[in-house]
Amino acid sequence: MNELIAAALESAKAAGATYADARIVDSSLEEINVAGGVVEGVEHSDSFGIGVRAIANGAWGFASTREVTPDAVVRIAREAVAIARASALVAAAPVVLSPLEPSRGVWSSRLDIDPFAVSLENKLALLAAADDVLRAQPEVTITKAHMGFKRQRIWFGSTEGALTEQSITESGAGIVAYAVADGEVVSRSYPNSHGGGWQQAGWEYIASLDLVGNAPRVAEQAAALLTAPYLEPGTRDLIIDGSQVGLQVHESVGHPTELDRVLGDEAAFAGTSFVRLEDVGTLRYGSEHMTVTSDATVPGSLGGFAWDDEGVPAQRDYLVRDGILVGLQSSRESAPAIGRTSNGCMRADGWNRIPLVRMTTVSLEPGTWDFDALVADTDGGVYIETNNSWSIDDRRLNFQFACEIGWEIKNGELGRMVKSPNYTGITPQFWASCDAVCSRDFWQVWGLANCGKGEPMQVAHVAHGASPARFRDVQVGVGRS
Amino acid sequence: MMSPEQARELARAAVVMMPADEAEALVAAEHSALTRFANNRITQNVAEHNALVSVRAVLGRRVGVASTNRLDDASLRAACEAAVRAARIAPEDPSFPGLPGPHRVETPDRTFAATRAFDAEARARVAGAIIEQSSERGLTAAGKVRAAEHTLAVANSLGVDVGMALTGAQATVLSMGSGSGSGWASFLDADAAKLAPEALGGVAADLAERSAEPGALDPGSYTVVLGPEAVADVLDFLAYVAFSAKAVVEERSFMSGRAGDRVMSELVSIADDALATHAMGTTFDYEGQPRHRVPLVERGVVGLPVTDSYWAAKLGRKNTGHALPAPNSYGPMPLNIELAAGDATLDELIGSVTRGVYVTRFHYVNVEDPVSVLLTGMTRDGTFLIENGCLAAPLKNLRFTQSAVEALAGCKGITRDRSFVGTEESAVFAPALLLSSFAFTGQTA
Numbered sequence: 001m002n003e004l005i006a007a008a009l010e011s012a013k014a015a016g017a018t019y020a021d022a023r024i025v026d027s028s029l030e031e032i033n034v035a036g037g038v039v040e041g042v043e044h045s046d047s048f049g050i051g052v053r054a055i056a057n058g059a060w061g062f063a064s065t066r067e068v069t070p071d072a073v074v075r076i077a078r079e080a081v082a083i084a085r086a087s088a089l090v091a092a093a094p095v096v097l098s099p100l101e102p103s104r105g106v107w108s109s110r111l112d113i114d115p116f117a118v119s120l121e122n123k124l125a126l127l128a129a130a131d132d133v134l135r136a137q138p139e140v141t142i143t144k145a146h147m148g149f150k151r152q153r154i155w156f157g158s159t160e161g162a163l164t165e166q167s168i169t170e171s172g173a174g175i176v177a178y179a180v181a182d183g184e185v186v187s188r189s190y191p192n193s194h195g196g197g198w199q200q201a202g203w204e205y206i207a208s209l210d211l212v213g214n215a216p217r218v219a220e221q222a223a224a225l226l227t228a229p230y231l232e233p234g235t236r237d238l239i240i241d242g243s244q245v246g247l248q249v250h251e252s253v254g255h256p257t258e259l260d261r262v263l264g265d266e267a268a269f270a271g272t273s274f275v276r277l278e279d280v281g282t283l284r285y286g287s288e289h290m291t292v293t294s295d296a297t298v299p300g301s302l303g304g305f306a307w308d309d310e311g312v313p314a315q316r317d318y319l320v321r322d323g324i325l326v327g328l329q330s331s332r333e334s335a336p337a338i339g340r341t342s343n344g345c346m347r348a349d350g351w352n353r354i355p356l357v358r359m360t361t362v363s364l365e366p367g368t369w370d371f372d373a374l375v376a377d378t379d380g381g382v383y384i385e386t387n388n389s390w391s392i393d394d395r396r397l398n399f400q401f402a403c404e405i406g407w408e409i410k411n412g413e414l415g416r417m418v419k420s421p422n423y424t425g426i427t428p429q430f431w432a433s434c435d436a437v438c439s440r441d442f443w444q445v446w447g448l449a450n451c452g453k454g455e456p457m458q459v460a461h462v463a464h465g466a467s468p469a470r471f472r473d474v475q476v477g478v479g480r481s
Numbered sequence: 482m483m484s485p486e487q488a489r490e491l492a493r494a495a496v497v498m499m500p501a502d503e504a505e506a507l508v509a510a511e512h513s514a515l516t517r518f519a520n521n522r523i524t525q526n527v528a529e530h531n532a533l534v535s536v537r538a539v540l541g542r543r544v545g546v547a548s549t550n551r552l553d554d555a556s557l558r559a560a561c562e563a564a565v566r567a568a569r570i571a572p573e574d575p576s577f578p579g580l581p582g583p584h585r586v587e588t589p590d591r592t593f594a595a596t597r598a599f600d601a602e603a604r605a606r607v608a609g610a611i612i613e614q615s616s617e618r619g620l621t622a623a624g625k626v627r628a629a630e631h632t633l634a635v636a637n638s639l640g641v642d643v644g645m646a647l648t649g650a651q652a653t654v655l656s657m658g659s660g661s662g663s664g665w666a667s668f669l670d671a672d673a674a675k676l677a678p679e680a681l682g683g684v685a686a687d688l689a690e691r692s693a694e695p696g697a698l699d700p701g702s703y704t705v706v707l708g709p710e711a712v713a714d715v716l717d718f719l720a721y722v723a724f725s726a727k728a729v730v731e732e733r734s735f736m737s738g739r740a741g742d743r744v745m746s747e748l749v750s751i752a753d754d755a756l757a758t759h760a761m762g763t764t765f766d767y768e769g770q771p772r773h774r775v776p777l778v779e780r781g782v783v784g785l786p787v788t789d790s791y792w793a794a795k796l797g798r799k800n801t802g803h804a805l806p807a808p809n810s811y812g813p814m815p816l817n818i819e820l821a822a823g824d825a826t827l828d829e830l831i832g833s834v835t836r837g838v839y840v841t842r843f844h845y846v847n848v849e850d851p852v853s854v855l856l857t858g859m860t861r862d863g864t865f866l867i868e869n870g871c872l873a874a875p876l877k878n879l880r881f882t883q884s885a886v887e888a889l890a891g892c893k894g895i896t897r898d899r900s901f902v903g904t905e906e907s908a909v910f911a912p913a914l915l916l917s918s919f920a921f922t923g924q925t926a
Contacts, residue, residue: 033810038574041808042567045548046560049531061601062527066550076530083514083526086601090609092522120570128572142731144810180732183852265519268623268655271844271861352529391847391880393859398880398925400857402849422849422857424880424923455625456515456527478922479855479882 001165004073005157008052011077013159017054017084019097020077021158021310024050024068025351027150030116034127034145037135042120049351054080058094059087064352097332098341102161103313107306109168110299111202115149118203123147127173130211134177137219139226142178146196147171147206148449150461154309162311170302170461171205172198172449175215177222186225186419188404190214192243193387198447198461199300221405224417231406231421233477237381238423239374239470242438244403245364246446246464247387252427253285253292254362254462255453256396257319257327258345259334261357270453271394274427275325280338283325286431289367289469292320294329296344296360301463302447303361305347310355312344319362323431331357349458356454361445363465367437371468374436376412378470383407383414384421400424400478423476430471438467482597483510483532485588485644488634491552492644495536496636498554499561501568503539503580505637507767507806508532508644513629516604520623521616523608526601537807538564539580542573546808578794583640586771587756587764592630595674596648599628607652607678614682615656620689622682624654628673631906635769643769647671647761649905654682655862656689662875664688665841665862667710669901669908671761688841688863692875697924698866704837705919706830706867712820713902713909714843715856715885716751720815720909722851724753724777725803726792727812733851735886736783745781746892748823752776753787753803753815761905762817765802772802775815781890789813819910823895830894830915832870838879838921839865839872854885859925880923891917 005022012020026048033040050073051064061084063076127145134143150170157163174196176189191197191209199205240248256273260266263277275283296304296314305314310332319327328338329345334357346355375383384406392399402422407414425433443465451460483491488508495506510532517525534557535548545567547560604626615622627650634644650673657663666684668676707715728734735744755762755772764772768790776784788796789804792813803813831839846858860879865872894915901908 031808033808035810038576039544039571040810041546042544042571043546043548043808044560044563044567045535046556047533047550049550059523060526062525063530064528065530066532066552067530079528083528083601086605087516087523087526089602089605090518090523090612092520120567124570124572142733178731178733183732183737185733185851263520264621264623265524267519267621267657268517268625268653352531354525354527389847389849389857391845391857391859393878393880393925394844394861395925398859398878398923400880400882400923420849426925455517455627456513456529475923479849479857479920 001155002163004068005155007070008050008073008077009157009159011074012052012054012081015078015081016056017081018056019159020052020054021156022050022052023309023351024155025152027152027350030149032123032127032147034131036143037131047350050076051351052077052080053354054084055095056081056084057088059084059091060095061087062354095333096336098335100312100332103307103311104163106165109200109304111169113203115171115203116151126211130175130215133212133215134175134219137223139179139223140177140219141180144176147173156311158311164307164311166306168200169202170198171201171203172196173206173209173211175211175218177219179222179226181226186222188218188222189386190218192446193404195449198302198449200302200304201300225405225419228417228419230480231382231418231477233480235473236476237378237470237472238474239378239381239383239468241385241468242442242444242466243446244384244387245466245469247390249292249362249364249464249466250448251390251392252396252399253319254359257329258357259328259330259337262328263334263337269455274395274397277337279325280328281326284323285320285325285428286323287434288323289434289437290320290323290431291365292362293365294319294360294362298361298445301361301445302449302461303359303463308344308346309348310346312342315344317343329357329359347460349460353458356458358460359462361463361465364437366440366443366467369436369438371438371442374438374470375409375414378409379411381409382421382476383409388420397427421476422478423474424478425474433472434469435472436470443467482512482630483632485632485634485646488632489636489642489644491534492634492636493642495534495557495561496638498558499536499538501538501540501565503638505537505580507535508634510632511629515625515627516608517625518608518612518623521612521621523605534560535806536561536564538568540568542575542577543568543571544577545571576795578790580637580639581768581770581790581800584771586643588645591647591671591761593648593672595672596628596650597630599650599673607676610678611654611682614679614686618686620686621657622654627651633763637769641769643765645763647763647905649761650676652676652681654685656685658689658693660693661695662689662693663862664692671905692863695875695877698876698879700922702918702920704834705916706834706839707914707916708841709900709911709913710842710902711840712911712914714846716818716820716909716911718846718848718856719854719885720818722848722854724786724815725812726786726788726796729786735852735854736786739783740785742783743781744783744886745778745889747781748892748895749778749781749889750821751778752819753817754819755817760817761908766804767806768804770800770802770804775801787813787815816907820912822897822899822912825894825896827896827913830896830913831867831872833894833915834867835869837867839867856885857882878925879921881920882922883920888916888919893917
């Protein structure tokens with residue numbers, strides 16, 4: 001592969017590129033879905049190709065092809081340069097990249113048991129067993145159990161001398177029970193909604209989830225939700241579970257602190273950000289209990305790598321420290337806007353996409369609270385778990401989330417179950433209302449395999465470390481009166 | 482770029498390779514290019530050449546699927562073997578009816594030379610012309626100019642053998658001013674020659690200027706006029722959560738048990754129609770079956786949902802030709818949705834409102850309840866207070882939490898003009914609507 005990358009880079013230089021990089025990506029995916037006792041799909045898919053990114057006349061061009069041959073890589077490099085020249089027709093100042101020592105090396109994500117070596121029989125047997133348990137609950141009429149495995153090999157080189165090879169294996173699984181009655185659908189998921197749990201790991205991660213052991217609780221809660229009331233509209237103290245805190249971090253901290261959004265480069269599609277360049281170091285983003293990091297070095301996390309997709313080494317960086325905005329996620333092109341070098345957040349969704357500023361593992365750092373103590377310290381509140389729906393405005397200020405389940409808290413104890421509890425708020429005010437975060441004992445990294453951004457659309461695999469946290473006086477029960 | 486004939490030949494070759502009782506191959510080839518701009522300059526400019534072969538193996542009532550974008554014989558054979566391996570292990574699905582047989586499919590030419598010739602330089606010139614409409618007024622433009630060619634072919638061992646090519650050209654523009662104002666305009670057509678960049682950029686810039694210094698509005702239910710982009714979002718979610726036979730059978734849809742009932746205004750007729758002369762998508766589905774026109778809601782009355790071969794057989798109904806690529810856990814899906822035109826102009830709809838809200842488009846809409854299609858999302862890029870039949874003042878972006886079904890029950894007017902929104906492969910053809918009540922539940926400060 002290195003010879004093909006070298007040929008592409010030489011071709012780009014010969015065509016007039018002042019900088020070029022090339023990525024060859026070879027990916028395999030296995031997906032297995034069981035629903036209602038039937039195998040809905042067993043699929044294996046492969047994708048292989050090369051993408052070349054070039055700067056010519058001070059502007060960017062990118063071209064990609066599934067043909068990874070000596071002739072094709074030369075052709076695609078020339079096309080990337082020609083596109084860059086066209087970009088220069090409507091350009092501003094020439095693109096300048098922040099300095100970088102060329103990276104060289106080989107890296108693999110950690111795994112104990114290769115999931116692609118585990119037999120399909122074993123995988124189907126586990127899913128079928130979990131699905132059987134879900135279906136044993138009479139009120140549960142729709143069930144889903146799924147697994148997915150992804151392996152990517154990425155070869156990267158640049159005209160500056162970078163040459164790296166990475167191999168990343170991901171495993172994920174989950175179950176969902178739907179109870180349906182009288183025109184109403186409620187759902188309960190484990191270990192998380194929207195694709196279950198995901199890690200950079202092997203089969204050992206799937207085994208650790210104990211899908212079958214958790215299925216009875218999931219099914220029983222789905223059934224109970226049918227007769228549970230909605231949360232009354234009003235203002236309540238909320239304790240939010242780690243998975244939903246993770247998504248809250250994703251939407252209201254992760255995306256608004258992407259430097260390309262702050263600079264306006266994503267304005268037309270994903271939107272911009274309420275954060276301004278001059279806010280770094282001064283903006284009070286939330287309470288003193290809020291510290292958020294961007295960390296591509298977290299072992300086993302979906303946001304992990306050794307080098308990002310422009311060859312910048314993985315880093316741990318602070319975005320918010322004790323409630324103050326202190327950093328942004330950046331690229332080599334954007335980082336100079338805040339007087340820094342790239343903190344390694346450029347990631348691409350395969351060989352046919354350019355890298356964009358994407359989250360790695362963006363986490364709310366743990367606090368000091370014990371979960372039971374936090375509940376005991378709360379009166380007249382609600383504890384909610386597992387995302388059901390999410391929405392946020394184009395500047396990442398006005399959000400509304402719905403969860404699958406909640407329990408009212410009275411006199412420091414969890415009480416009556418409520419269904420589909422939703423809440424809404426404005427980002428800085430909401431984070432300012434955070435007065436307690438649970439400790440590392442309750443902190444875990446939640447993989448999120450469906451983060452969309454960019455045009456053409458790219459889906460990133462990111463992660464969020466989070467533990468349950470409390471937020472005061474939050475508006476709940478929106479549209480449920 | 483692979484022609485339909487070449488794609489069919491490749492699909493047939495893959496079918497022959499498959500050591501299974503029944504075999505199907507789907508070939509999807511694409512050459513696409515997209516120029517993105519922001520801050521009045523081109524920021525990203527990309528091109529992709531790809532082709533994918535997806536094979537489905539059937540052993541009795543067991544099914545396996547594999548796909549690859551390596552098109553040499555050895556790789557295709559490996560994909561076929563992977564699909565057969567999966568099928569051998571999969572438990573039998575007693576409801577699987579076998580692969581569908583061949584039916585006559587019309588394959589009109591939906592490609593345009595101007596779109597094929599829409600290269601990087603041409604896209605740059607169009608981007609420049611769009612940007613100029615904003616930059617010369619002191620505004621900032623962002624958006625995209627895109628061109629794509631697609632070829633889709635399906636063959637199976639029962640004799641299905643169809644192929645078709647289509648093209649799509651798209652442009653969007655967001656124009657932003659310094660006073661929190663922003664405006665939006667978009668274009669989607671199979672023919673790039675119809676794109677008028679100056680006019681498109683002008684529409685967005687006009688809206689941006691009109692929406693500067695927006696004001697507040699108290700939460701509550703208001704009469705609304707939704708522009709075509711906003712209507713398309715609502716229709717997209719109806720298609721996603723409600724119009725599939727699977728959703729109806731599983732009682733997750735407002736259509737479940739309601740066929741023949743009036744649930745929306747009699748002004749509302751929604752159909753999926755890939756055969757319409759203005760449609761842009763393929764006329765066959767991902768099983769190679771002809772797509773039929775399906776009236777989903779007719780004058781406010783619930784019709785029947787779309788099907789594919791699996792759900793048609795399971796329900797004993799006609800296959801409407803709405804299969805997604807296998808394996809498909811979503812069920813059949815309409816990809817050529819349109820809401821029937823009315824007889825009003827946009828000015829007439831706005832002119833009929835004493836006090837209400839005009840919405841250009843929504844942002845980040847999501848479903849809170851699938852049965853009532855309870856949606857939440859934000860407005861953006863041109864939200865206005867309507868007073869006495871006029872756009873009286875720009876508004877800050879509003880959050881809504883509203884059942885789409887209930888909103889369409891209160892439809893009081895529909896425009897004659899409709900616009901395509903989405904992509905050429907799954908475009909929504911939407912008019913503007915006047916709705917008597919729409920619940921706004923919050924506002925960005």
